[in-house]
Amino acid sequence: MKFNVASDLLFRVDEPTTLLLNLEAARYGRQVVLKEQLILPDGARVDEFEAPQERNRITRITLAPGEAPIRYRAEIELSPILGDPAAIGEIPIDRLPLHVTGYLLQSRYCQSDRLERFALEEFGDFEPGWTRVQAIANWICEHIAYRSGSSSAQTTAVDTLVEREGVCRDFAHLGIAFCRALRIPARFVSSYAWQLDPPDFHAVFEAYLGGRWWIFDATRKSAVDGLVRIGTGRDAADAAFTTVFGSAELLDMTVSIAADGENAEPTTMPVSFAD
Amino acid sequence: MKFNVASDLLFRVDEPTTLLLNLEAARYGRQVVLKEQLILPDGARVDEFEAPQERNRITRITLAPGEAPIRYRAEIELSPILGDPAAIGEIPIDRLPLHVTGYLLQSRYCQSDRLERFALEEFGDFEPGWTRVQAIANWICEHIAYRSGSSSAQTTAVDTLVEREGVCRDFAHLGIAFCRALRIPARFVSSYAWQLDPPDFHAVFEAYLGGRWWIFDATRKSAVDGLVRIGTGRDAADAAFTTVFGSAELLDMTVSIAADGENAEPTTMPVSFAD
Amino acid sequence: MKFNVASDLLFRVDEPTTLLLNLEAARYGRQVVLKEQLILPDGARVDEFEAPQERNRITRITLAPGEAPIRYRAEIELSPILGDPAAIGEIPIDRLPLHVTGYLLQSRYCQSDRLERFALEEFGDFEPGWTRVQAIANWICEHIAYRSGSSSAQTTAVDTLVEREGVCRDFAHLGIAFCRALRIPARFVSSYAWQLDPPDFHAVFEAYLGGRWWIFDATRKSAVDGLVRIGTGRDAADAAFTTVFGSAELLDMTVSIAADGENAEPTTMPVSFAD
């Protein structure tokens, strides 16, 4: 299915300031960037980098004082794999591909090392595999209140678990932490998210099951087969849409995504874009 | 019912060291100290203090270098009030005696301010009063593993909730934090605990319901009508059996309590010693 | 010296809501309330309590839905003791009055138990007594940036020490934590603060030295001989100017204090109001 995505950011800086932007859609086999355009302020010094493993596309830009509009437009073709919940199992630790074991580790916002008993108690009895991770996502959706402004850049999965409120990034962090605590590799994905209302950048998580990465949205706010991936990493630290070195005020931001096709309907089946 | 309690502590200090001891049974109307003896090392400088409100009895002693045995023996008469669970309600905040409102506040180990949503979600639907606090105690007993050595002097209620293991002090802290989050005054009680096996100092909590303080042991390890109170406070910081200023090694400690009467049987009814 | 203090708070509540107010000046020998008036919304149910030990004056009020103005006016006579810095020493732990030892303990916002090495390293070499506590206050003033909005109701002394910014309450918490880590009893004081600009409620701390409580303002923003005490306690949890049970929006607040006398000049000497 094709999607048109767009983001418009307007920054103001008072002195020359460097930003790392991660706004561009990632290039995977199942996520093809058909067309795209990143429009940066005139005269800005710019360079780009595509991370070899997760393929995050980083654009570094140094802004001169003043207002700096940044625009991204892209047309994306998504070809998700849809799975059968019952057939997507967990891979025991002794057979996991070693290159995914890094996603079992605790990270800045996902202290899975502290949640082993909790995760085992709440989720230990579910059918291993997609069913269990979906149970995790359901638990989060039912127990954590989604409240704009209820968390900060320092909020961790443990905080969210205790305080029982957060935003999409916190929901994703908690899902990741529970998965890792159960020895399921899990990672953070930032995205343009189809059907998210109101439109915004969105965070979801992926769990490595049955040899692939499957997408979960614990907020239940997006249609995950229309998820246009931007950044992938251990947690939000790895996939910020913008990292500012200095001080830049974000004056305005709009984000959008639209399915190219009138009758597009989201799936309810398991969705995967990456192996 | 009468109880004989005893504690024997053996310290070694290398240089003159001051300790605050809180080993002596508190004196309340329903807890009468019939006889007692506190035997301190010869020649130690000693003074005593009984806190006016919670009646904790503090003995300050400065030990000379060497080994220092400390022994306490007492005979205690307990006259608990036994209540009817259904009749013990919560007092709304606008009618609580103002002198107990301090026990609604967050404290070092009981960050009730962070647990409001959690407490409301888990315990909001129970019948207010003894039934609800008992539900809290039950939840803790069922979800937190009792494991010696699993926590430290810095472990808080939030840590215990996340890591799902602890000792009696952690169980009490979590019970207190949940109560306060629900606007039920709650406090920490250190004690000689009847039927605790193996014998040791023990921590439980009290909740203020229906105009009295009712005892709860979330570990379910003691018989609370045989609870000989030592210290009372907001949390363990207030009721340490010994606070050492300097360094004193505790070489040995034994604690015991016995009911004076062969056929003594613990009650299963709500128990209160204090108003 | 005489002072006129005033505070005006305007709340809006949507449903009946109970508040504990602590706005009234405390009554101590050296702080005499000459005249005062607390004007509460008509028809509100009200009761009052003066804590026996710290003498905090708590007014409980249950507000009906709507806007609720609360006004306090008072005329206060302060008779501080001024001390000689060199003569105000520390009292060793074995001679401290036992009733102040509770102020050596860690509390919700003052985790002194974690700061012993830090405090000893930074402040261990100063002359014990007022000089050392003043060194603590100076260190805080020099190392912590005062920034409105930089902290929250959950910010602790440890957070402030790490993040190096805060407001008056955070400055006080850090001072208290350092003192206790050095075995100097210390406590939190909320106040109307002379010369504070812009006027607001203010937080300072007291340290127990030479047999009295001496006032320190690590923000250096107020004149401490014109400090009209409201609440006293272990930390901000004990001395909030308002504790809301339910949800009340504070629409507006103004606070003022003025010295009654044209040429009043603040002192630079140690100041104490309490023993």
Next chain:
Amino acid sequence: MKFNVASDLLFRVDEPTTLLLNLEAARYGRQVVLKEQLILPDGARVDEFEAPQERNRITRITLAPGEAPIRYRAEIELSPILGDPAAIGEIPIDRLPLHVTGYLLQSRYCQSDRLERFALEEFGDFEPGWTRVQAIANWICEHIAYRSGSSSAQTTAVDTLVEREGVCRDFAHLGIAFCRALRIPARFVSSYAWQLDPPDFHAVFEAYLGGRWWIFDATRKSAVDGLVRIGTGRDAADAAFTTVFGSAELLDMTVSIAADGENAEPTTMPVSFAD
């Protein structure tokens, strides 16, 4: 210079247990593994992985119940670059190679996002470059007490900064966190460490300066030109010498390293092994 390294671990497991080992010396241009032998228990299922970027060598082994000895022996040739302190500068953020910017991010044990003010205040005035990072290492050595057993697997850089004690891993975490807070990429290195006494696995950190990674040992316990690198990563989560999935008791462990040459002398100059 050549070094002989060895490690001997003896585990006992009660049920089949999978371990990820990271004991083998990494293979870099300036660290050549001349000979090596990893001896694993007979019959164990084993597979290996060398991470493409940091080149950590992971061996996965599933142990059968019983005692399991693991032995590693290697002969390593190190060819460090020695630098001139004054010539090793910092690279501004707008010219840093983009592939190292990931090492600017906060991580599980290195919350650099919380330490910006602290780092700027303490280290902002030093000459940027090697001199400044050495000042960080010196500060840590002077302010943090090295004490075995003083920290746990959950201890973070913030904890170490507050509590002022730790072991090599904590020293490294704090160094990394300070560097990142100053926008200097920094990473964790586990190692066989020449002249460390008593011998053990050791943790140090690297900072990216002047286009290379320079080694710093804030404990001052090892000779960094004799540092045989094992694992590299954001923090200790990435470079544990053993990660156990299940429960394995480490019964015994010995580690050694010896310079192959009688008169080997450590350098005092800046040392780098990696670009």
